[in-house]
Amino acid sequence: MNNPNVKINSVQILSNDWYTLKKVNFDYKTLDGNIQNQSREVYDRGNGAVVLLYNEENKTIVLTRQFRMPTYLNDNTDGMMIEAPAGLLDDDNPQDCIIREIEEETGYRVEKVEKVFESYTSPGAVTEILHFFMACYTPAMKVSKGGGKEEEHEDIEVVEMPFEKALQMIHSGEIRDAKTIMLLLYAKAYDLC
Structure with missing residues (x-):
């Protein structure tokens, strides 16, 4: 400052x-x-990290679906949001944070993530910087069902889908989460999926 x-x-x-x-x-x-x-x-609200999990061979990605009260209060009929796995840093470095969040939310255990950029999420009102990552996954990396931590009141559905379908869901309005849209468009622009 x-x-x-x-x-x-x-x-x-x-x-x-x-x-x-x-x-x-x-x-x-x-x-x-x-x-x-x-x-x-x-x-x-602190800083955070977010990741797009993608499978190069199958051209699929893993996202999450969960209830978000602020969207419910702002005309999101059921309050459910489809999002890339993410979490607050909680005093971790961004890489350790996102590796932890991937396993907690999706059940996949990855060891390598690639940071692609960082961004202020809503600079007019929120201090948060998000660290954006990409990570490859394979079915062999699935070690649990995921779903988040019960003690943190997380009730997360794991959603695997073709990458192209996710891009279409941006246009249809089924995916409206900014961080997820940013990662999907990044992956498309750099032909990663």
Whole structure:
């Protein structure tokens, strides 16, 4: 935090339940030299990692399907979302995190993942940086049914499908998760699947 055009005046914690919601008051020097006083609510949920599991030989991918309350409240009829496996870093490095999440959510045990990029998910309100990975899988890597951790109230369905079908599901609106769309389009652009 070393931008000379920003001076933070105050930070107020509005909520510290599941994650932390802060109200930040600051002065910002605009391009024309004027100083504006602004307040923004900032949601800090930590950083995360996400992966697209793909099988080169079969041209398939593994995604998850689970209930997401925020989407339910915003016109997603049943609240179910099809997503790439993901999770918060929880003090791990991104690679260790995503390898753990792959096994917890999908039941596949992979040892090698490739980081392809990172992105702020919603920079106007959320601090999170997501680390994006690709990883190959084979049926022999399946060590459990997956489904997530019960103690974390995860109820995750593992969904294996052809890569081309997943691309079609973006257009049909069946896949509306930004991180998943980003990885699918990345894989398509670089002809990985």
